[in-house]
Amino acid sequence: MKNTFKVILLGVGALVLLVFPLVAPNRYTVHIVNMAGIWILMSLGLNLAMGYCGQINLALGAFWGVGAYTAALLNTRFGSPIWINMPLGMILAGITGALIALPMLKVRSHYLALVTIGLAETINIIMVNEIWLTEGPLGISAIEMPELFGIPIDGAERFFYLVLICVVIGYLVARQIVNHRIGRAFIAIRDDETAARAMGVNVARYQVLANALAGVYCGVAGVLYAHMSTYISPDIFEFKNALFVLTMTMVGGMGSLAGSLVGGLALPLTQEWLRAIKSWQLVGFGLAIMIVVLFMPGGVVGLTQKIEQAGGIRLPWARKQTEGKPVAEEKLEMEGPNVA
């Protein structure tokens, strides 16, 4: 009974997604949804590193940029196609993630937040200043739209399917990871690093792995973005966009992959919808963040879980509790302030 409902829900969902580009009111709408797909990929990466492994990471913009610049440079200089750029972008962004993880082994909490911001800023400064490599602040234009199996993917509608495939694969891989030994190690580290270490978890290795994974996900997002927009410049990969990803993940639900889907879709669409009122939109955005933090710290997913618990019901789309509680519900012991 329950399963039938789920299959139907999944089937309807798949159908809606498949026909979406055909029924969308205009090309711009499809473009916005494509962009949401790219945000979702980054949010999944952040969720693995921060939601599951408890690693504060504000350097996502840099990983995204490394992926995008890899694709853009390879394509404009050597004409290499997306199926070569994609693995290379993933590898390079993954390595960046692993490198950024190195200071994390030594530094913690708000210190860590700052270190990741600093490293991301430094990578952004390199993008602006190393003009021989990156064309500097003007950015790289005329990146080709991709072609796969002889079919040119040359409009937002066709690109939608490429993004969709990447998001579905990305989500399924992430789900495998969190249900695997790796995911359990991540959660153990997040909940209590000392206990995890005592149980024989190689904490350092998994912390590096978690950030490398975040890098790989952002790398995919970057390669897609470069080929989709055909133009990139350093300001796109600034800190504010890392914050945007952080926000959507928190609103959706940190520590829940479904949260990444919800937040990654909801926030870019809301932002688009409120575009007409510009600055007030951003004020509303800030207020929304505060409301989420103060009143529903588990995000939207945490809220639905709470409703289930309170009412003793299971919402039809609920999955078994394999993903662990959203981080927010755990009261992590903060170190007391150092008083000098």
Add this chain to the structure above:
Amino acid sequence: MDSMNILSIFIQTLVGGIGIGSLYALVALGYSMIYRSMGLVNFAHGSIYMIGTYFGIIWYRGMVMGLQVPYPIAFVIGVLLNAILGLILERIFRPLANLDLMLMLLGTIGLGYVLDNLAVIIWGAEGFAVNSPLPNEPIVIGGVALLPQMLLLITGSALLMVGLNVFLAKAKIGKAMRAAAQDRETASAMGIPVNTTNALVFAIGAGLAAAAGILAAPIVYVNPAMSAAVGLKGFAAFILGGAGSIPGAIVGGLVFGILEAISAGFISSAYTKGIAFVVMILVLMVKPAGIVGEVTVDKV
């Protein structure tokens, strides 16, 4: 270029670094005091600094009903208005202080977003340059040219820092603030109104930020985007010196400012920001608790 000349350029760069460093130090003091007393890492402090600068400068530039007031009076008004803003914000921040770091981070960032964009709505995104109330000709001492406003920034900041330390050490309410920062429960058992002292800490932090902003306004360009730039560096200074330490915030700010100025003047102006951050990361890797901070041991 003879060696005498290099020396004077070096001194000039150093003074510039100390000037910008005192700006960072005053902003870092706000982070530090709030962290010490409430355990709250306030990522909106950069925005509070930006708003405080506007609160003073709008009077000085005659942007309020065409009423142009002299610089010192504008300074006082700006500091007071921002302190009042601090009192109000403390009420909003109070529930955040008990949350886990990630939520605290996001909540304060959210508030910063609100403040930044309100500033854009009220005062516009473009910003403006501010004329110095002092003469613009540099004072030349032994081949070293110094801007009067820079000297005002340095002496003003130094006075504020000394004043703050004396206040915390001597005044009754200052002692209460230190007690509340050290042990909240015991302090409140001793009859210290902890919430009131926290509100006062917030007001002082906001006031210091406004003072720094108004003193530095004629040197830097005033626009809403400066909240992120200076906020980040003040935060870096707060971490670099040792989170929660008052002398640490001052040392961290000065070190960061001098580092920036020297790397801009002698290594690469394009990589100023990058070099400062790289040095900071290296310091943290060698001394994770910052220059002055104490090492905390992980609790099991």
